[in-house]
Amino acid sequence: MNFEIEKVYLLFLIPIILMVMYLISKKIKLKDKGINFININRFIIITILILAMCNISISVKTKDSSTIFLLDLSHSMSNYKGEIKEFVKSAIEASPSNNKIGIVTFGENQEIEQFLTYSKSFNDIQTSPIGNTTNIEEAIKFSLSMFKDSNYKRVVLITDGKENQGDILETSTYFKDNQIDFQVYKVDSExxxxxxxxxxxxxxxxxxxxxxxxxxxIKSNIKTKSRISVYSGREKKK
Structure with a gap:
């Protein structure tokens, strides 16, 4: 459970008001219990109003949580599949028993390697998404559709960050609006x-x-020549 107070400085008004009311009651020498009771109620009401103006928020994390691993399996990550597998395997084994695990692989498209489950039996990567391009934005949107609203949600992205479709920055509001913890494991690929x-x-x-x-x-990160052939069925036209 976490407490957040936006306007902390307003809390200093509480002891000041308490001191003023004490001095007033001492000066007037109030002996009427009824009047003292009214003053106490006034102090409580004023204190509640001050606390309301402080914008106090309480966040409570549910016991159950869900983590989805997003694995970049595009061509630029082809030499790091073993490293990715070991990272995910170690993270799953170290996760608490009440944490559901889901795994999504992606490149140009997305494939579900493992639906959200309490099982910790992950051993290898079986899916093979199209690796011609890297679309992190669509992969993130896809993973969010797997979550349940009642769970604490976390997305762990494993990638070299070399996206050539979509824009990961477009997804920033998704995490904020849905209160999702977003973490990135950056792979320094060649x-x-x-x-x-x-x-x-x-x-x-x-x-x-x-x-x-x-x-x-046509997109290219190197200076090279290319030749394009156009076919109509099996007949080459150009």
Whole structure:
């Protein structure tokens, strides 16, 4: 249980008001028990009002918690799969018995390696998402859909941070709004030469014999040459 007081300085008013009321009662020499009782009630009411203005908040963590490990298995992380597996295995073994564990692997898409469970029997990574690109944003959104509202929630992202689709910064409000603990295990991977087609723009419908254009967006982190072939079925057109 954690207490947070936004306006701590207002608490100093309580002893000041108590001292003033004590001096007034001593000066007037009140002996009427009824009047003293009224003054005590006034002090209690004033104290409650001051505490209300302090904006005191109490946060309580539930006993049960849920942790989802997000494993980046894109091509840039291909040499670190063993390291990722050992990190997750050690973290699961060290987690308390009341902590549910879920595992999601991702690259261009996302796959559920393990649904949220109390089991600590993780040994190896079985899923193989498409590794051509790294979309951390969509992986995070996908993992959030696995949580239950009643649990304390945590997401542990394991990645080299080399995203080339989506934007992880767009997910910051998700963690804040849903009170989710977000942690990142950064893997310092080597720079991998990467050339890939980000998207293809083509008309949905084309009449027979009609000319049309195809726009291909190619991304690369190295200076190189490329050749694109266009097929109609199995027939090479260009």
């Amino acid at each position: 720079q991998v030469e990467d050339v890939y087609i980000e998207d293809i723009d083509i008309l949905d419908k084309v009449a027979i014999g009609e000319e049309f254009s195809v726009t291909v967006n």
